[in-house]
Amino acid sequence: MTRLFxxxxxxxxxxxxxxxxxxxxxxxxFIIGDLEPMSAIDWMDFVGExxxxxxxxxxFVLLMLCRPRGWVTIxxxxxxxxYWLTTWLDLLxxxxxxxxxxxxxxxxxxxxxxxxxxxxxxxxVVWFSxxxxxxxxxxxxxxxxxxxxxxxPVTQLYSxxxxxxxxxxxALLHDKREQPLSMxxxxxxxxxHYNRIHGPRQGDQALNEVAAALEVALRDTDLACRYTxxxxxxxxxxxxxxxxxVFSQLMEDCCNSALKGKLKVTTVQLTRQKEEPEQALFxxxxxxxxxxxxxxxxxxxx
Amino acid sequence: xxRSFACLNDKRMPAHFLIxxxxxxxxxxxxxxxxxxxxxxxxxxLAFPEAQVAPEQALYVLKKLKRELADQPQLAMELGQRIxxxxxxxxxxxxxxxxxxxxxxxxxxxxxxxxxTLLQLNVQRHxxxxxxxxxxxxxxxxxxxSVFELALSAxxxxxxxxxxxxxxxxxxxxxxxxxxxxxxxxxxGEHIEFNAPRCAIILSEQVLYQPFxxxxxxxxAQTKRAVRLHRQASCLLQAHLRRLIRRRLSDPWNLDIxxxxxxxxxxxxxxxLKQDGTNFKLLxxxxxxxxxxxxxxxxxWNNSQLASNMAFSDExxxxxxxxxxxxxxxxxxxxx
Numbered sequence: 001m002t003r004l005f006x007x008x009x010x011x012x013x014x015x016x017x018x019x020x021x022x023x024x025x026x027x028x029x030f031i032i033g034d035l036e037p038m039s040a041i042d043w044m045d046f047v048g049e050x051x052x053x054x055x056x057x058x059x060f061v062l063l064m065l066c067r068p069r070g071w072v073t074i075x076x077x078x079x080x081x082x083y084w085l086t087t088w089l090d091l092l093x094x095x096x097x098x099x100x101x102x103x104x105x106x107x108x109x110x111x112x113x114x115x116x117x118x119x120x121x122x123x124x125v126v127w128f129s130x131x132x133x134x135x136x137x138x139x140x141x142x143x144x145x146x147x148x149x150x151x152x153p154v155t156q157l158y159s160x161x162x163x164x165x166x167x168x169x170x171a172l173l174h175d176k177r178e179q180p181l182s183m184x185x186x187x188x189x190x191x192x193h194y195n196r197i198h199g200p201r202q203g204d205q206a207l208n209e210v211a212a213a214l215e216v217a218l219r220d221t222d223l224a225c226r227y228t229x230x231x232x233x234x235x236x237x238x239x240x241x242x243x244x245x246v247f248s249q250l251m252e253d254c255c256n257s258a259l260k261g262k263l264k265v266t267t268v269q270l271t272r273q274k275e276e277p278e279q280a281l282f283x284x285x286x287x288x289x290x291x292x293x294x295x296x297x298x299x300x301x302x
Numbered sequence: 303x304x305r306s307f308a309c310l311n312d313k314r315m316p317a318h319f320l321i322x323x324x325x326x327x328x329x330x331x332x333x334x335x336x337x338x339x340x341x342x343x344x345x346x347x348l349a350f351p352e353a354q355v356a357p358e359q360a361l362y363v364l365k366k367l368k369r370e371l372a373d374q375p376q377l378a379m380e381l382g383q384r385i386x387x388x389x390x391x392x393x394x395x396x397x398x399x400x401x402x403x404x405x406x407x408x409x410x411x412x413x414x415x416x417x418x419t420l421l422q423l424n425v426q427r428h429x430x431x432x433x434x435x436x437x438x439x440x441x442x443x444x445x446x447x448s449v450f451e452l453a454l455s456a457x458x459x460x461x462x463x464x465x466x467x468x469x470x471x472x473x474x475x476x477x478x479x480x481x482x483x484x485x486x487x488x489x490x491g492e493h494i495e496f497n498a499p500r501c502a503i504i505l506s507e508q509v510l511y512q513p514f515x516x517x518x519x520x521x522x523a524q525t526k527r528a529v530r531l532h533r534q535a536s537c538l539l540q541a542h543l544r545r546l547i548r549r550r551l552s553d554p555w556n557l558d559i560x561x562x563x564x565x566x567x568x569x570x571x572x573x574x575l576k577q578d579g580t581n582f583k584l585l586x587x588x589x590x591x592x593x594x595x596x597x598x599x600x601x602x603w604n605n606s607q608l609a610s611n612m613a614f615s616d617e618x619x620x621x622x623x624x625x626x627x628x629x630x631x632x633x634x635x636x637x638x
Contacts (some may be wrong), residue, residue: 153330160484161373191461196387202323228376228381228488279483286487297468 033096079119155211191230213258307539382455474498591627
């Protein structure tokens with residue numbers, strides 16, 4: 001049951017209460033009334049009532065499935081639960097004949113119906129206004145995303161702007177806690193040349209492959225972004241230098257295997273010194289990359 | 303020789319540049335149609351192989367693109383890389399297939415009579431270094447910096463590809479370093495000088511005759527012919543004048559004589575320049591200002607040398623002009 005309603009234990013409770021009430025009412029109905037002879041049952045009515053009961057039960061369960069906990073949900077659940085109970089009694093009424101002097105079940109059948117309808121309607125009205133608020137908020141968020149382009153349109157990674165926001169926050173936290181904050185920069189070798197030979201579409205494809213490979217290599221706490229052109233930057237919170245070089249190598253291997261030999265990447269890494277500004281971090285990364293490429297070309301020549 | 307001259311809104315620039323802009327825009331989810339709106343251009347116009355646009359239209363679209371993607375400071379440089387790594391522009395093919403930089407620059411200089419570009423390249427050798435200086439062909443107004451960035455990143459990419467990624471190359475930018483300088487090092491390399499007296503790429507003289515990686519005799523000849531086929535009957539008036547003034551700085555430039563030498567009446571020259579949103583005096587002053595800053599830094603000339611080389615009556619009037627160009631006295635620039 002908890003698997004069906006993963007974080008809504010409340011729903012399990014209301015489902016049990018409703019089922020329990022249903023069983024009680026059924027027992028009560030059988031105690032008070034007697035089964036009608038087959039010939040006296042109006043089968044058309046029976047089918048109609050049965051369909052109503054089943055539908056009401058489905059509404060009840062669906063509401064439980066889609067609603068998070070909260071007072072609006074309680075309203076809706078009480079409303080639809082009692083509504084189901086009244087339809088259930090209606091159905092029993094078709095099968096059972098009650099003594100004419102006992103009005104209890106007749107009341108139980110008809111009195112809660114308007115109340116449950118009222119509760120349901122009220123719940124729906126509140127749900128509507130709640131949904132409007134959610135929509136407004138979503139719209140704002142979408143607006144924010146669009147305006148500030150936090151997502152790189154080609155790779156769907158975060159953009160540099162987003163990384164800078166996160167970086168300044170993490171830097172502050174890491175300085176306070178005296179934890180090491182590290183960064184990795186990934187650069188595709190000879191990307192411009194590849195672009196020229198295979199066209200920008202293939203180039204974008206390669207960028208996407210690198211982005212996907214990076215996402216595989218990331219831990220939950222890491223953040224990858226497309227820095228610019230063919231460069232990517234990964235932020236690794238709480239990672240000391242000896243671990244960064246391992247992650248950096250892992251990313252390089254991941255990217256290289258994702259590119260299937262068409263292209264190769266170079267990665268460089270650093271760990272932030274205390275109170276080092278963002279601009280300086282990027283300067284250091286770019287410098288490291290330049291010297292990494294220089295030593296690469298020297299080994300190629302040699 | 304009677305020549306005819308064009309203005310900024312004559313359609314005589316290959317559409318290649320504009321198409322690259324629209325492609326980049328699409329990558330950033332900006333509709334090409336919305337960029338073209340107001341430029342009097344339509345997508346269908348660009349679908350022809352010989353499509354040409356007016357420089358003014360290209361600048362208009364660039365301005366709109368910059369505004370649309372105001373949070374992408376690297377936009378112009380990205381565009382430059384895209385153009386340089388794309389196909390189909392004869393001018394870039396010249397660079398690509400030339401046997402070496404010397405030939406490439408010579409072919410480019412010759413091509414400037416045939417194909418209009420927004421920028422002119424002024425090449426100069428000085429103390430073991432080559433200065434490839436970028437100056438505008440026409441007033442680029444607010445788009446000047448973007449066009450410079452674009453051209454610099456395109457040229458740098460081409461040079462690095464042809465001469466090897468490890469070639470020493472310096473870029474000088476005539477504006478201040480932005481507070482968040484994340485993109486310049488990626489697109490323009492590690493040696494960048496801000497607040498420079500010119501916009502230039504500087505290389506060591508040794509690379510001038512170093513063979514280009516993609517050099518191809520036949521393709522180079524082919525491209526040179528293709529450039530000649532592009533020959534225009536007219537050339538951009540502003541660009542022509544700027545070239546003339548730059549070449550003969552020490553001449554006392556005046557409107558009447560210049561107009562007569564171009565075969566038009568002074569009134570016509572005045573009107574034509576007005577169409578482009580400039581005037582003769584402004585043009586001469588702009589070119590002189592650029593050259594003064596460049597020559598001062600390059601040759602360490604003093605005021606009297608500069609004044610006599612640039613047709614100023616005396617040092618005093620040169621100093622006054624310098625203050626007009628830069629807002630500061632020449633000595634302030636010397637100590638930098």
